[in-house]
Amino acid sequence: MKTLIANNSVFYLRKDVYDSYKEYRDDFKQVVKEREQSRSSFFHQSPQIYYRPFLVGYITKICSKKSLSQGCLHLAVYILDMFMDQHHIIPEKLLLVANVCLIMAAKHEENAQKIPRSSELNHLVDNQYPITDYIKLEHYLTIHFFQHDIKLQCAVHYVFYFMQEFLTFEDLDNGKNLRTLFYDFHEAVSVHLDKIIEDVHYMQLYQPSKLAAAIIAAGRSDIGLTQWTKQLENLTEYKVDDLDEIVENLLEKKQLRCLHCDFE
Incomplete structure (x- = not known):
């Protein structure tokens, strides 16, 4: 074979x-078995669920353009779903969230050379956000929300x-x-x-x-x-x-x- x-x-x-x-x-x-038993609960209560098709399409398009893996795509969508399920996010910030979810997923799934930069993704959304917003949100998601635990989900x-x-x-x-x-x-x-x-x-x-x-x-x-x-x-x-x-x-x-x- x-x-x-x-x-x-x-x-x-x-x-x-x-x-x-x-x-x-x-x-x-x-x-x-251990990973699945410790999965975070999903409450089916995202206030911004109707934006999800657009956000998933947006992440998918970037992954395709950057030749990122299916693992990266799926992990980014998972992070997005879990975060939206437990937070009320104003619509103007949703693309920031999607970009940060993709960066986090890429850090777990891709070689260092393929990880998108915050400035690169921010350019795709007309530089709407200060780069410090990317740093703060990634820090919050990684340490406080997921507690460094988002592998194999x-x-x-x-x-x-x-x-x-x-x-x-x-x-x-x-x-x-x-x-x-x-x-x-x-x-x-x-x-x-x-x-x-x-x-x-x-x-x-x-x-x-x-x-x-x-x-x-x-x-x-x-x-x-x-x-x-x-x-x-x-x-x-x-x-x-x-x-x-x-x-x-x-x-x-x-x-x-x-x-x-x-x-x-």
């Missing part, structure tokens, strides 16, 4: 990395881990082309990852690892494979029945209905 995949591909995994991955799999599972982080075992030898028995399966699956997963940040409820109603497992199942279905395998069940510790509701919503591109709020 390694020879078919470029070194910079999301699918590329060196043998030494793979050996370490197998050795520390149980440790990773334990980390997943999004489904995308688990998706890329679970993807390492999305394929089995049985999947190739029907003469399917390996290269085609890899790239079709990657495209399908990318579509579902885009879907879950468009709707605030996907990332808030479901645990990240469960949502990630459902995305893997939906992606397999999209490319004509059975949704789930014993291999994936062992890795994720989810049975296919655990994922049915989410997979159905993803495949049918449903907008989730939430009992906690009236935003759809």
